[in-house]
Amino acid sequence: xxxxxxxxxxxxxxxxxxxxxxxxxxxxxxxxxxxxxxxxxxxxxxxxxxxxxxxxxxxxxxxxxxxxxxxxxxxxxxxxxxxxxxxxxxxxxxxxxxxxxxxxxxxxxxxxxxxxxxxx
Amino acid sequence: xxxxxxxxxxxxxxxxxxxxxxxxxxxxxxxxxxxxxxxxxxxxxxxxxxxxxxxxxxxxxxxxxxxxxxxxxxxxxxxxxxxxxxxxxxxxxxxxxxxxxxxxxxxxxxxx
Numbered sequence: 001x002x003x004x005x006x007x008x009x010x011x012x013x014x015x016x017x018x019x020x021x022x023x024x025x026x027x028x029x030x031x032x033x034x035x036x037x038x039x040x041x042x043x044x045x046x047x048x049x050x051x052x053x054x055x056x057x058x059x060x061x062x063x064x065x066x067x068x069x070x071x072x073x074x075x076x077x078x079x080x081x082x083x084x085x086x087x088x089x090x091x092x093x094x095x096x097x098x099x100x101x102x103x104x105x106x107x108x109x110x111x112x113x114x115x116x117x118x119x120x
Numbered sequence: 121x122x123x124x125x126x127x128x129x130x131x132x133x134x135x136x137x138x139x140x141x142x143x144x145x146x147x148x149x150x151x152x153x154x155x156x157x158x159x160x161x162x163x164x165x166x167x168x169x170x171x172x173x174x175x176x177x178x179x180x181x182x183x184x185x186x187x188x189x190x191x192x193x194x195x196x197x198x199x200x201x202x203x204x205x206x207x208x209x210x211x212x213x214x215x216x217x218x219x220x221x222x223x224x225x226x227x228x229x230x231x232x
Contacts, residue, residue: 009160045210045223091162097217100170104217105151107178110162 002027006111013082021077023092033095036077040088087118126224133201133231141196143211151214152194156207201231
């Protein structure tokens with residue numbers, strides 16, 4: 001079974017600065033997907049960024065980028081120019097795909113989460 | 121599109137009571153799932169379904185039942201609530217693997 005570990009329960013950053021959230025995972029699969037989700041106080045789960053394991057290029061979405069190190073099984077999230085609205089819980093997630101009735105589906109395994117505080 | 125809806129938003133139960141958490145989606149998604157979120161443990165998969173009449177267990181299925189009689193609905197039943205089931209419950213859906221999973225707003229359940 002896959003496991004996902006976020007070793008930083010809490011992180012803080014000054015507004016406009018850069019912060020990196022860490023995530024490691026364990027898997028024997030060669031092809032998979034990794035995600036970062038944001039959960040603000042509203043509880044809504046919001047997809048921030050995704051990375052396909054077969055792609056060597058790191059994913060980027062505006063101020064959010066990842067550092068994907070496949071051999072090290074590491075998937076960190078970098079938030080540049082941090083904003084007050086970035087304050088939230090962030091979850092790293094691994095998707096393991098399975099086949100049912102000829103269609104591929106994916107199950108998500110989440111890390112423990114990192115609470116990010118942004119100071120003005 | 122309402123997306124994924126969950127009812128109720130909050131619920132307090134006494135130990136031993138039963139209840140059903142409702143989940144519905146209007147996007148014709150085949151895959152639906154239930155997670156529970158506990159402090160320091162992230163979200164853990166309880167049960168999932170790949171279509172009407174097809175369900176399977178996830179990582180933490182004990183104490184929960186599910187059924188899928190229609191594509192739209194995937195209720196989660198607690199037959200005899202226990203304090204250990206105090207948690208926030210999320211329902212999610214997706215058409216298939218390569219698409220994003222859409223999450224409902226969650227239900228906060230407290231069992232006293």
